[in-house]
Each structure stands twice: as structure tokens, then as C-alpha cells.
Amino acid sequence: MGEELATSSSSSLLFRALKLALPALRDADGGRALARALTVAASLADLQMDAEVISAGILREALDAGSVSMSDVKAQIGISTAHLLHESLRLKHAPSKLDILDDESAGALRKFCLTYYDIRAVILELALKLDIMRHLDDLPKYLQRIKSLEVMKIYAPLAHAVGAGNLSLELEDLSFRYLFPHSYNHVDQWLRSQESECKALINLYKEQLLQALKADDELKRIVQDISIQGRYKSRFSTMKKLVKDGRKPEEVNDILGLRVILEPRCDDNSLDRGPRACHRTHEIIQALWKEVPGRTKDYISRPKENGYQSLHVAIDVSEPGKMRPLMEIQIRTKEMEKSAVGGDASHSLYKGGLTDPGEAKRLKTIMLAAAELAALRLRDLPDSDRGVVNCKNPAFRQLDKNGDGRISIEELTEVMEDLGAGGKDATELMHLLDANSDGSLSSDEFESFQRQIELMRSLEDDDDHYRRILKEKLHTIDSAGLIHVYRKELGDKLPVS
Numbered sequence: 126m127g128e129e130l131a132t133s134s135s136s137s138l139l140f141r142a143l144k145l146a147l148p149a150l151r152d153a154d155g156g157r158a159l160a161r162a163l164t165v166a167a168s169l170a171d172l173q174m175d176a177e178v179i180s181a182g183i184l185r186e187a188l189d190a191g192s193v194s195m196s197d198v199k200a201q202i203g204i205s206t207a208h209l210l211h212e213s214l215r216l217k218h219a220p221s222k223l224d225i226l227d228d229e230s231a232g233a234l235r236k237f238c239l240t241y242y243d244i245r246a247v248i249l250e251l252a253l254k255l256d257i258m259r260h261l262d263d264l265p266k267y268l269q270r271i272k273s274l275e276v277m278k279i280y281a282p283l284a285h286a287v288g289a290g291n292l293s294l295e296l297e298d299l300s301f302r303y304l305f306p307h308s309y310n311h312v313d314q315w316l317r318s319q320e321s322e323c324k325a326l327i328n329l330y331k332e333q334l335l336q337a338l339k340a341d342d343e344l345k346r347i348v349q350d351i352s353i354q355g356r357y358k359s360r361f362s363t364m365k366k367l368v369k370d371g372r373k374p375e376e377v378n379d380i381l382g383l384r385v386i387l388e389p390r391c392d393d394n395s396l397d398r399g400p401r402a403c404h405r406t407h408e409i410i411q412a413l414w415k416e417v418p419g420r421t422k423d424y425i426s427r428p429k430e431n432g433y434q435s436l437h438v439a440i441d442v443s444e445p446g447k448m449r450p451l452m453e454i455q456i457r458t459k460e461m462e463k464s465a466v467g468g469d470a471s472h473s474l475y476k477g478g479l480t481d482p483g484e485a486k487r488l489k490t491i492m493l494a495a496a497e498l499a500a501l502r503l504r505d506l507p508d509s510d511r512g513v514v515n516c517k518n519p520a521f522r523q524l525d526k527n528g529d530g531r532i533s534i535e536e537l538t539e540v541m542e543d544l545g546a547g548g549k550d551a552t553e554l555m556h557l558l559d560a561n562s563d564g565s566l567s568s569d570e571f572e573s574f575q576r577q578i579e580l581m582r583s584l585e586d587d588d589d590h591y592r593r594i595l596k597e598k599l600h601t602i603d604s605a606g607l608i609h610v611y612r613k614e615l616g617d618k619l620p621v622s
């Protein structure tokens with residue numbers, strides 16, 4: 126755990142969680158249950174999650190097995206951990222409502238998750254999925270496929286959308302392996318054969334470039350910070366590129382990748398200091414290595430339509446008698462990076478065809494407005510009216526105009542129209558709230574919706590806090606990115622037959 130999180134209260138929380146889970150897990154599943162719970166906890170710690178999430182990770186398996194109850198968790202660990210477990214269990218059941226082969230449903234689930242859940246519960250669920258995926262060999266083949274498909278179409282894109290990039294790539298690669306074992310082996314063998322050499326090369330070039338940039342007088346004058354990220358391309362991403370336009374492996378020019386991020390000095394207000402720093406970096410690269418002609422793309426002088434800005438250079442890192450894939454170097458300022466990972470040119474949008482983040486936000490706003498309206502009507506009710514109705518929930522009674530104990534789609538549409546929203550929004554809302562899919566809302570379904578609204582409000586502060594942690598520590602997207610939703614499905618890009 127990070128230093129600031131490893132306070133005595135969080136250690137005590139983890140300790141209590143372990144104490145509660147240990148007896149239940151020690152003997153279960155030949156000792157494997159305990160190992161699994163600890164692996165999940167470790168993954169969550171790697172993802173910089175707080176003690177509440179990690180303790181939920183430890184307890185989840187015991188809860189599933191029925192050896193620990195939710196009231197045990199509430200009493201011995203605390204309400205926040207119990208809440209996270211509750212959220213994660215809700216999330217667990219969500220996909221079973223859907224036909225996972227249907228792209229529209231997968232998109233709806235992602236939207237649902239990001240709009241309705243504590244974001245930490247989403248990360249918890251993703252860590253649990255990762256653990257399942259890492260141990261798929263133990264399951265029968267058909268289950269391996271079903272789980273992989275679910276991960277490929279729902280959880281890997283979800284991880285990408287919430288900014289857990291590395292988790293998303295690992296989930297993708299693992300499901301790729303079980304869904305398409307032959308093509309996976311092909312790509313895997315090829316990448317593996319050069320992996321350690323390429324990774325060493327990435328580190329070496331990264332270090333050399335950083336030294337050269339830091340030593341340059343012009344850059345010293347205009348930038349206050351320089352950082353370089355390196356990455357070796359994932360199996361699935363490589364496969365997609367190879368499949369997409371029939372390229373030969375040696376024509377994939379970004380197997381090795383570096384990204385230079387420059388932060389111009391605050392005291393230099395000249396407008397072009399960012400572009401100047403990027404072009405100067407380009408010159409330094411040209412002096413160091415062999416640039417591949419015709420492969421350079423200057424999206425700084427000419428930004429892409431979506432606003433994406435960056436300078437891309439391909440360099441030849443082969444040596445005499447030793448052919449190697451090309452290395453792509455992306456050069457950008459911190460501001461350009463911010464836009465590329467969270468803004469309009471967002472990486473999630475670029476890869477997944479995400480819709481405008483506003484769309485998901487709108488749905489949430491409508492939900493909140495619907496609750497407001499219900500509350501408002503409630504206040505307008507004369508006191509004498511309260512309590513005489515059969516249904517105990519007055520807000521529900523207000524919406525259930527004909528008093529038949531259910532809120533129909535017509536009744537919901539009427540409310541939404543009062544709010545200035547259309548019938549389509551009512552249908553969407555009904556779809557999300559109608560847990561048993563019978564086409565109308567019972568008082569139970571409505572009450573659970575009200576509880577969610579309350580929870581969402583109380584979590585607004587938490588949400589902000591975790592958003593910052595995710596952005597900073599996971600090097601992820603901005604606040605809006607947390608509710609990005611995929612429109613274009615992964616299935617579009619990958620033929621799943």
C-alpha cells in the first residue's frame with residue numbers, strides 16, 4: 126500500500142478483515158480459497174486501492190462461500206466495506222441479465238456500471254475477474270470461452286473506460302488466449318521471441334533520450350519537466366493491427382514505443398513554447414538515431430479533427446545483421462497528453478469509439494432529477510394524505526397514478542416529460558430499474574432505486590477523492606473519463622465467430 130494510506134487505522138481494518146476471513150478460507154477448496162483472496166487483495170493494493178477496497182477483496186470469497194455474512198462484515202469491519210461488498214455483488218449479477226453475445230447489451234452494462242456504482246466496487250470486480258482469468262485452466266473449456274467472451278466484451282473495455290489501462294490490457298490478452306488459442310500462440314511466440322531484448326532496448330533508449338533531452342540548453346530554457354514512458358505492445362493489440370489491414374509483423378511500427386511528455390515552464394508565456402519544445406526534441410532524436418523517412422506525422426502543426434496533438438517519429442533500431450521492429454516515439458506536451466487521455470482526443474474515444482461523456486452524465490442527471498421531482502411532489506402533499514395509502518412509500522404513490530401498485534411505462538413517461546425528457550429516456554430508465562424485467566416498477570424496485578440515489582449523493586465526495594487518486598496514481602483519465610461509455614463495440618473491430 127502507498128505510504129499515506131498505510132495508516133494505523135487502515136492496517137487495523139485489514140487486520141480485522143483477515144481475522145474474519147481466515148478461519149472461513151483456510152480449509153476451503155483445499156487451501157486455494159485463501160490463496161485466491163490474498164492474490165486479489167494484492168492486485169487491489171497494486172492498483173493503489175484503499176484499505177476498504179482491499180478488505181472487501183479479502184472478504185468477498187468468504188462471503189460467496191456463505192461462511193461470513195454481511196452482518197458479520199458490518200459489525201466487525203465497518204459499513205463502508207459492507208457497502209463495497211454489496212455493490213460488488215450487485216455488479217456480479219448484472220451481466221446475467223444480459224445476453225453477452227449482444228453488443229448492445231454489453232454497451233448498456235458498461236454504461237450501467239459507470240453510472241450506478243461506486244467506482245471502487247468496479248475496480249474490485251475487475252480485480253476478481255483478473256484472478257478468475259489467471260486461473261482459467263482449472264475450468265472446463267466451454268466455461269473458459271464463456272468467461273473470456275464476457276471479459277473481452279464487458280470487463281476489459283470497462284477497465285479501459287475507468288482508466289485502469291494495464292489491467293484492461295492483461296484482461297484482454299488473457300481472454301484473447303482462451304478465445305483464439307491458435308492466433309494467440311502465433312502472436313505470443315513472435316512477441317515472446319524478442320520480448321526481453323526489446324524491453325531492455327526500450328529501457329536503454331528511454332534512458333539515453335532522457336539524458337540527451339535534459340542536457341540540451343534550449344530545452345532547459347523552455348521546459349521545467351521531462352518524462353518518458355515506454356511500452357511493449359500487447360498480444361491482443363498487435364493481433365488486431367495485424368488482422369485489421371493485413372500488415373506483416375515487420376510493418377507494425379509501434380511494437381516498441383516511447384512517449385516523451387514535456388512540461389513547459391510556467392514563467393514562459395510565449396504561445397509556441399510547447400510546440401517549440403516538441404520540435405526541439407524531434408531534432409535531438411534525429412541527431413541520436415536513424416529516423417525512418419515518410420513515417421513522421423506532425424499532429425502538432427496539423428492537429429487531427431478530434432483535436433489530437435502529438436509528433437510521431439519512427440526510428441530504426443536494427444543493428445548490422447540484426448533486424449528489429451521499428452520503434453515509435455510520440456512527443457507531446459503535458460497539456461496535449463491530458464487531452465489525449467481524457468479530453469476530446471481521449472485514448473478511450475480513439476480506441477473504443479466512446480460517446481460524448483456528457484451522454485452518460487445526462488442519464489445520471491435525469492435519474493437525480495426524477496428523484497428531486499418525486500421529493501418535490503411529496504412536499505406538496507397535504508399532511509392528511511400521508512399514511513392513508515396502502516403503499517408505504519409516498520413518492521411511489523405519487524408516481525403510481527392509477528394506484529395499481531406498479532409504475533408503468535406510461536406513468537414513467539409522464540414524469541420524464543414533466544422533466545423535459547422524452548419517451549426514449551423513460552424506456553431507458555425503465556430498462557435499468559426493472560430488475561425482474563416484467564415491464565413495470567414494483568415498490569421494491571423503486572425503493573432500491575431511491576436507495577441508490579441516496580448512496581450516490583453520499584458518495585459524491587468519495588467519488589471526487591478516488592477520481593483524483595485514479596487520475597494521479599494510475600496515470601489515468603480526467604474526471605469526465607470515469608463516465609466515458611463505449612458506443613462502438615469491440616465486436617466491430619474483432620470478428621467473433
Ligand SMILES: Nc1nc2c(ncn2[C@@H]2O[C@H](COP(=O)(O)OP(=O)(O)OP(=O)(O)O)[C@@H](O)[C@H]2O)c(=O)[nH]1
Pocket residue numbers: 377378379422429431433437465466470471472473475
Ligand atoms: N489518444 C489518441 N491517440 C492517438 C490518436 N491518433 C493516433 N493516436 C496514437 O498515435 C499512434 C499512431 O497514430 P498515427 O501516427 O496516426 O499512425 P497510423 O496511421 O494509425 O498508423 P499505425 O500506428 O501504423 O496504425 C496510435 O497508435 C495511437 O497510439 C487519437 O486520436 N487519440
Ligand SMILES: Nc1ncnc2c1ncn2[C@@H]1O[C@H](COP(=O)(O)OP(=O)(O)OP(=O)(O)O)[C@@H](O)[C@H]1O
Pocket residue numbers: 290354355356358359362366379381382383384453454455472
Ligand atoms: N509509442 C508509445 N509509447 C508509449 N506508450 C504508448 C505508445 N503508443 C501507445 N501507447 C500506450 O500503450 C497502451 C496500449 O496501446 P496500444 O498499442 O494497444 O494502442 P495504440 O497504440 O494506442 O493503438 P493502435 O493499436 O491503433 O496503434 C495505451 O495506453 C497507449 O496510450
Ligand SMILES: [Ca+2]
Pocket residue numbers: 379
Ligand atoms: Ca499505436
Ligand SMILES: [Ca+2]
Pocket residue numbers: 525526527528529530531532533536
Ligand atoms: Ca401503475
